[in-house]
Amino acid sequence: MEKKTLDDIFADCRSCLKCPLGKTRTNLVFGVGDPNAKLMFIGEAPGRQEDLSGIPFVGAAGKLFDKYLSAVGIERERVYIANILKCRPPQNRDPLPEEEDACIGYLQEQIKAISPKMIVCLGRISAMRLIKPDFKITKEHGMFTDRGTYEICAVYHPSALLRDPYKKDEMLADMLMIKEKYDAL
Ligand code: URA
Numbered sequence: 153m154e155k156k157t158l159d160d161i162f163a164d165c166r167s168c169l170k171c172p173l174g175k176t177r178t179n180l181v182f183g184v185g186d187p188n189a190k191l192m193f194i195g196e197a198p199g200r201q202e203d204l205s206g207i208p209f210v211g212a213a214g215k216l217f218d219k220y221l222s223a224v225g226i227e228r229e230r231v232y233i234a235n236i237l238k239c240r241p242p243q244n245r246d247p248l249p250e251e252e253d254a255c256i257g258y259l260q261e262q263i264k265a266i267s268p269k270m271i272v273c274l275g276r277i278s279a280m281r282l283i284k285p286d287f288k289i290t291k292e293h294g295m296f297t298d299r300g301t302y303e304i305c306a307v308y309h310p311s312a313l314l315r316d317p318y319k320k321d322e323m324l325a326d327m328l329m330i331k332e333k334y335d336a337l
Pocket of ligand 1: 195196197198199202207208209210211213214235274
């Protein structure tokens with residue numbers, strides 16, 4: 153795969169109609185943050201607030217995620233945040249396999265352009281796509297896999313923490329461990 157710039161990938165995404173979501177979205181939610189980030193967080197797909205603003209993780213789940221970043225001392229501006237899908241699925245349903253298949257190439261190009269040392273999947277959908285199809289988030293969150301150029305792990309999706317606050321302690325422990333590894337990069 154040739155290495156494209158983030159601007160080139162953005163332009164490709166802007167005109168993308170590989171799946172029907174390109175027609176129903178309000179805004180493309182490409183990704184945000186430091187183009188040279190050592191750490192990337194990758195969620196699932198834009199929700200309503202993200203679709204309206206064009207920025208990932210700005211709704212209720214995003215606000216909770218920001219609290220974890222602050223709690224462990226990771227600056228949002230110094231990491232890069234993106235999603236598996238760049239366009240919002242209607243009613244926030246899970247992405248369809250064919251939508252993921254259509255969109256994943258853009259994320260792979262983003263990863264190549266940014267060249268992070270660490271990737272953290274936010275939630276099981278992202279983990280199943282980027283780590284392994286049978287990833288079990290309740291058992292395997294916080295466990296790193298070495299991919300050579302980067303290490304990858306998954307944590308709970310912030311929306312899951314809004315539904316089940318009992319998972320919050322595990323999330324904080326994972327985020328503290330991620331910060332420790334991040335500091336050592
Ligand atoms: N959930 C996600 O997975 N991504 C967002 O950008 C917002 C909510």
